[in-house]
Amino acid sequence: xxxxxxxxxxxxxxxxxxxxxxxxxxxxxxxxxxxxxxxxxxxxxxxxxxxxxxxxxxxxxxxxxxxxxxxxxxxxxxxxx
Numbered sequence: 001x002x003x004x005x006x007x008x009x010x011x012x013x014x015x016x017x018x019x020x021x022x023x024x025x026x027x028x029x030x031x032x033x034x035x036x037x038x039x040x041x042x043x044x045x046x047x048x049x050x051x052x053x054x055x056x057x058x059x060x061x062x063x064x065x066x067x068x069x070x071x072x073x074x075x076x077x078x079x080x081x
Contacts, residue, residue, distance in 0.1 A: 040075040044068075
C-alpha cells in the first residue's frame with residue numbers, strides 16, 4: 001500500500017489535504033465523543049427485524065429509527081446534530 005504524503009489530496013475525495021482531513025490526529029474531545037457514541041450504541045437493546053411477520057415493514061423501520069434517535073438524544077443531551 002503506498003504511503004500518502006501529508007500535503008497530498010486526501011484519498012476520501014473531500015478536496016482537503018490529507019493532513020487536514022484523515023491524516024489529522026484525533027483530539028481528546030473527538031476521542032471522548034467517540035467513546036460516548038460507542039457506549040450508547042452498545043447500550044441499545046437488540047432489535048430484531050422480522051419483515052415476514054410484520055404486516056407493515058415501514059412500521060418496523062420507523063421503530064428502529066425512533067430507537068436510534070432516542071439513543072442519540074441520550075448521548076447528546078437532546079441536541080440536534
